[in-house]
Amino acid sequence: MSIFPPPPRRQSNKIMVGRVAIGGGAPVSVQTMTNAPADDPVGTLKQICLAADCGCDLIRCAVPSVRHAAVFAEVVRQSPLPVVADIHFDCRIALAAIKAGAHKIRINPGNMGDWEAIALVVQAAKDAGIPIRIGVNSGSIKHKNSNDARTIPQALCEECIEYVARFEDMGFRDLVLSLKTPDPLGTIAVNRLVAKQCSYPLHLGVTEAGPEEEALLKSAIGIGALLADGIGDTIRLSFTAPPEREVLAAKQLLRAAGLLRDHPVLISCPTCGRTSVDLEKIVAEINEKLRAFTLPITVAVMGCEVNGPGEAKEADIGLAAGAGRMTLFKKGMPQGTFAPDEAVAALLAEIERMVAGRH
Amino acid sequence: MSIFPPPPRRQSNKIMVGRVAIGGGAPVSVQTMTNAPADDPVGTLKQICLAADCGCDLIRCAVPSVRHAAVFAEVVRQSPLPVVADIHFDCRIALAAIKAGAHKIRINPGNMGDWEAIALVVQAAKDAGIPIRIGVNSGSIKHKNSNDARTIPQALCEECIEYVARFEDMGFRDLVLSLKTPDPLGTIAVNRLVAKQCSYPLHLGVTEAGPEEEALLKSAIGIGALLADGIGDTIRLSFTAPPEREVLAAKQLLRAAGLLRDHPVLISCPTCGRTSVDLEKIVAEINEKLRAFTLPITVAVMGCEVNGPGEAKEADIGLAAGAGRMTLFKKGMPQGTFAPDEAVAALLAEIERMVAGRH
Numbered sequence: 101m102s103i104f105p106p107p108p109r110r111q112s113n114k115i116m117v118g119r120v121a122i123g124g125g126a127p128v129s130v131q132t133m134t135n136a137p138a139d140d141p142v143g144t145l146k147q148i149c150l151a152a153d154c155g156c157d158l159i160r161c162a163v164p165s166v167r168h169a170a171v172f173a174e175v176v177r178q179s180p181l182p183v184v185a186d187i188h189f190d191c192r193i194a195l196a197a198i199k200a201g202a203h204k205i206r207i208n209p210g211n212m213g214d215w216e217a218i219a220l221v222v223q224a225a226k227d228a229g230i231p232i233r234i235g236v237n238s239g240s241i242k243h244k245n246s247n248d249a250r251t252i253p254q255a256l257c258e259e260c261i262e263y264v265a266r267f268e269d270m271g272f273r274d275l276v277l278s279l280k281t282p283d284p285l286g287t288i289a290v291n292r293l294v295a296k297q298c299s300y301p302l303h304l305g306v307t308e309a310g311p312e313e314e315a316l317l318k319s320a321i322g323i324g325a326l327l328a329d330g331i332g333d334t335i336r337l338s339f340t341a342p343p344e345r346e347v348l349a350a351k352q353l354l355r356a357a358g359l360l361r362d363h364p365v366l367i368s369c370p371t372c373g374r375t376s377v378d379l380e381k382i383v384a385e386i387n388e389k390l391r392a393f394t395l396p397i398t399v400a401v402m403g404c405e406v407n408g409p410g411e412a413k414e415a416d417i418g419l420a421a422g423a424g425r426m427t428l429f430k431k432g433m434p435q436g437t438f439a440p441d442e443a444v445a446a447l448l449a450e451i452e453r454m455v456a457g458r459h
Numbered sequence: 460m461s462i463f464p465p466p467p468r469r470q471s472n473k474i475m476v477g478r479v480a481i482g483g484g485a486p487v488s489v490q491t492m493t494n495a496p497a498d499d500p501v502g503t504l505k506q507i508c509l510a511a512d513c514g515c516d517l518i519r520c521a522v523p524s525v526r527h528a529a530v531f532a533e534v535v536r537q538s539p540l541p542v543v544a545d546i547h548f549d550c551r552i553a554l555a556a557i558k559a560g561a562h563k564i565r566i567n568p569g570n571m572g573d574w575e576a577i578a579l580v581v582q583a584a585k586d587a588g589i590p591i592r593i594g595v596n597s598g599s600i601k602h603k604n605s606n607d608a609r610t611i612p613q614a615l616c617e618e619c620i621e622y623v624a625r626f627e628d629m630g631f632r633d634l635v636l637s638l639k640t641p642d643p644l645g646t647i648a649v650n651r652l653v654a655k656q657c658s659y660p661l662h663l664g665v666t667e668a669g670p671e672e673e674a675l676l677k678s679a680i681g682i683g684a685l686l687a688d689g690i691g692d693t694i695r696l697s698f699t700a701p702p703e704r705e706v707l708a709a710k711q712l713l714r715a716a717g718l719l720r721d722h723p724v725l726i727s728c729p730t731c732g733r734t735s736v737d738l739e740k741i742v743a744e745i746n747e748k749l750r751a752f753t754l755p756i757t758v759a760v761m762g763c764e765v766n767g768p769g770e771a772k773e774a775d776i777g778l779a780a781g782a783g784r785m786t787l788f789k790k791g792m793p794q795g796t797f798a799p800d801e802a803v804a805a806l807l808a809e810i811e812r813m814v815a816g817r818h
Contacts, residue, residue: 104611104645138732162732186731188765211765239769252463282726282759282770285717286463288687308761308770310725311746317715320676321683328647328684338729340742340760346729356676358644366669367641370697370705372545373497373521383699387670400641401699402667406547406570410598411641411667 106358107330112301115231115274118182118203120157122231122276123301123333128359129157130350131303131336132343133186138164141174147343152180154347158334160184160206163197173200184233191217198224204276206233209263211240222272231274234267236260237307238281252281253289261297275300276334280307284322291326301333308338315339316349320356327357361396364451367411367418368401375403377421377440385444395455399447400429417450419443465717466689471660474590474633477541477562479516481590481635482660482692487718488516489709490662490695491702492545497523500533506702511539513706517693519543519565525555532559543592550576557583563635565592568622569599581631590633593626595619596666597640611640612649620656634659635693639666643681650685660692671700675708679715686716720755723810726770726777727760734762736780736799744803754814758806759788776809778802 114124122129132151136143138161148159159181163172176183184204185197189211197205198221205225212218225232236259238252256279267275277300279290287306295302306322309315319337326332337346337353354360368383369375383401390399400418402408412418412429419426426443428435430450438446473483481488491510495502497520507518518540522531535542543563544556550571553564557580564584571577584591595618597611615638626634636659638649646665654661665681668674678696685691696705696712713719727742728734742760749758759777761767771777771788778785785802787794789809797805 104640104642104648106644133729133731135730135734136732144732160731164733168732237766237769239766239773241769250464281463283463283717283724284683284715285465285687289463308726308728308759308766310727311742314711314715314725314746316675317679317683317711320679321687321712321715324643324676324680325684325687328644328680340727340729340739342739352673352676353680356643356673356680358642365642366673367667368669368699369667370492370699371494372492372519373495373499373503373527374523375494380699380701383670387673400667407596407598407667410596410600414598 104358107328109330110295111299112333113273113299115276115301117158117184117231120182122303126333128327128332128354129334130155130347130354131158131160131184131334132156132346132350133160133162133336134343138162138168139171141171141178144175145178148175148179148181150344151347154344155351156181156347158182158184160186162186163193166190166193166196169193169196169200172197172202176201176203191221194221195224198228198230202230204231204233206235208235208237208240209266210236210259215266219270222267222270225274226272231276232267232272233276233278233303234260234263235278235280235303236263238286239308253286253293256281256290257293257297260294264298264300276303277301278303278305280305282306282308284318284325287322288325291331292329295331302331303334303336304332305336305338310340312339312341312345312349315341319349320353324353324357327354327359362394364390364393364395365398366390366401367398367415369403369407369411371403374406375421376424377403377426379403379421382440382444386447389444389448393451393455395451397451397454399451417447417454419447463717466687468689469654470658471692472632472658474635474660476517476543476590479541481662485692487686487691487713488693489514489706489713490517490519490543490693491515491705491709492519492521492695493702497521497527498530500530500537503534504537507534507538507540509703510706513703514710515540515706517541517543519545521545522552522556524549525552528552528555528559531556531561535560535562550580553580554583557587557589561589563590563592565594567594567596567599568625569595569618574625578629581626581629584633585631590635591626591631592635592637592662593619593622594637594639594662595622597645598667612645612652615640615649616652616656619653623657623659635662636660637662637664639664641665641667643677643684646681647684650690651688654690661690662693662695663691664695664697666697668697669699671698671704671708674698678708679712683712683716686718721753723749723752723754724757725749725760726757726774728762728766728770730762733765734780735783736762736785738762738780741799741803745806748803748807752810752814754810756810756813758810776806776813778806
């Protein structure tokens with residue numbers, strides 16, 4: 101298996117959100133946020149179930165006012181996933197959400213302002229045994245000079261660390277931190293800074309990243325670069341799109357970063373003027389069929405003799421084309437040569453045998 | 460404009476591929492590879508023209524044998540883009556491709572073996588005044604211990620640097636280097652290593668990354684993380700898909716990494732239970748319309764009062780929803796409040812005025 105292993109993960113404290121651990125070596129969890137109206141429990145629960153089916157670990161719901169707390173309580177009662185309450189401006193909403201059973205609350209102390217009121221929220225979270233996410237965004241930054249983009253990561257990190265110090269002064273360390281900017285480079289910079297300054301688990305995201313196509317790339321760069329350096333404990337992709345789209349993309353991102361191995365990894369060449377078989381069609385068919393398998397193997401499908409045999413040999417199993425035929429390799433050994441329309445079936449049969457442990 | 464600026468780029472030598480500069484501060488160029496059969500000049504040129512229309516800067520074509528050199532010469536003569544010849548195994552093909560007018564050749568010395576023959580290729584490239592890309596891949600690595608994935612980046616880097624030393628001994632420094640692995644973490648690791656050890660421009664790519672959906676994420680992580688650190692002078696995304704798909708995605712990747720500002724950047728919130736307008740529809744409409752503009756501004760479209768006004772103010776222009784209405788901000792100043800179905804037109808009219816310089 102030639103896949104380069106992920107680097108050591110940054111050591112972070114473990115916190116629990118309901119049954120889901122964040123940090124302390126737990127798998128990187130995926131979260132999203134419902135966008136059904138906050139007074140629509142049925143619509144919200146439908147989105148939560150769909151997100152859960154797509155592999156979501158945690159769900160976040162906005163609680164815009166104290167009067168929404170009853171609906172939120174209903175959502176928490178019926179949700180298959182631990183529920184995070186997203187609270188802004190008013191500490192009374194946070195207290196109501198904690199009372200309603202929130203498994204975690206997310207606040208930005210900067211837009212609550214009143215530290216006496218925040219102290220009440222901290223005490224309530226302590227009593228309920230739930231963590232708090234301190235979430236700061238470049239859009240709501242308080243620091244001076246934040247109009248100079250180069251200083252934003254520094255200012256955002258300083259702001260967050262100041263808030264953390266205040267929570268610690270209150271004896272509260274059940275914290276997750278998020279520091280988001282709408283651009284990947286800012287997100288990378290600010291999280292590299294904060295990762296060095298504390299051991300709290302980090303929630304990663306490029307905020308307000310835009311429509312799905314653009315947001316996917318911004319998130320893959322920003323979150324991906326941090327994960328590739330071992331930074332990050334839970335991730336949320338922010339798309340202007342339905343929540344389940346964020347979850348599906350987040351799972352794909354974890355797979356691409358080597359942090360989730362729940363399916364075979366497919367390596368396939370981009371084809372070129374040497375390719376002697378219809379590789380795009382063959383790869384599409386294999387990719388489709390591989391979704392049914394959970395074996396964390398590496399499958400290589402290569403179009404020619406340049407890197408083909410090398411990659412196919414390095415993979416657990418692979419096909420390499422040459423002169424209109426395809427050679428099946430398994431653990432580096434050729435297993436036979438097939439016509440292209442027989443090669444896919446031969447590959448899948450061999451994987452079936454690997455699954456059955458009959459190899 | 461709140462977009463965090465890209466970090467300083469790694470200092471690299473400048474080399475010329477026809478009229479296109481790579482390295483030495485030149486913009487990061489995009490390349491792809493044709494996959495029409497190597498003996499089909501019409502199909503190859505059609506792909507080159509399509510790739511050029513999509514924003515491709517350089518094109519690469521496989522030259523599988525000496526007898527393909529005549530077709531390659533025809534492609535070079537008619538190509539709107541500088542053409543790179545992809546050569547493997549046989550130095551005689553490289554000599555033929557140089558004679559046919561290649562603007563650059565790509566070889567992997569490891570699969571050519573014979574350094575006396577490689578010396579002839581180097582001399583021919585020197586005489587023709589064209590650069591050579593030394594391209595090594597984990598699939599064709601020669602070093603011992605390369606079966607241990609952790610040592611692959613180190614081994615791949617050492618192999619490449621050994622080849623470079625041989626070229627330098629021959630007095631040839633007109634080089635681009637590429638070091639590819641099929642996984643983003645390996646690609647990041649190996650390029651960070653080689654970036655420190657030389658000043659040659661680097662061609663980045665996650666090789667054989669698979670079908671488009673998976674390959675896009677692997678490339679965004681691997682290439683994106685390096686670009687975010689200022690490493691990389693030219694990029695190629697490897698999809699098992701038509702060449703123009705690679706180009707479109709590569710351009711999007713450069714935009715997401717802040718290295719290409721040829722359109723407005725759209726920041727839009729992921730929506731939540733607070734959102735009081737159909738933001739997904741509004742954002743889709745704005746995104747579609749923004750494609751017509753080349754002004755490198757930041758446009759924010761936000762669904763509520765939490766980060767909305769902050770982001771909309773930081774952006775050059777923006778809309779922030781609240782209580783079913785949308786406020787238009789420009790350079791931090793509110794310009795008026797609109798019903799959602801009038802807000803898009805108001806935003807676009809304001810952008811038109813910015814374009815016309817009448818602001």
